[in-house]
Amino acid sequence: MSQESLDDTIKFRAGPLKEAATELDSVHLGGINISELAREGLTQMLQRSMTDDDKIAIYERYSAGDLSEDAARVLLGDELDLLEEDIDAFREAATDDTSDYLV
Known part of the structure; x- marks a missing residue:
């Protein structure tokens, strides 16, 4: 994990990109809108670079x-909403009465 803090502006050498x-x-x-393109591109790359373990963390x-x-x-x-739905469903299932299912 990087120890540097990010300012409100992320800077990098754009060169040919600029x-x-x-x-x-x-x-x-x-x-x-170059700023919007940069935000969208960075968002996509951040999401693409994450592993499942990163997502859990x-x-x-x-x-x-x-x-x-x-x-x-x-x-x-959108995975944030899906994770919350899964967790809610798991909590609900954990509190269900399962005595009818025992043989």
């Missing part, structure tokens, strides 16, 4: 209140 984005902005009717941190829902939603996307 040139390509600037070129597309100039030829695209109405231009493009992120959900556990979110559940413990150590991670905001917004950040958890960026990392887990």
Whole structure:
């Protein structure tokens, strides 16, 4: 885990990426929203780079209140809702009376 904290702005050397984005902005009717593209791209790459173990750790941190829902939603996307539904279903099943199922 990186010990550096992130500022509100994430900076990196864009080089050809900036040139390509600037070129597309100039030829695209109405231009493009480069910031939005960067946010979407970073979100997709963050989600793509996560393992199942990472997802579990992120959900556990979110559940413990150590991670905001917004950040958890960026990392887990729709899986956040699915995890919460699964956990609720598991809790409900754990409290069901199973005495009718015993042989």
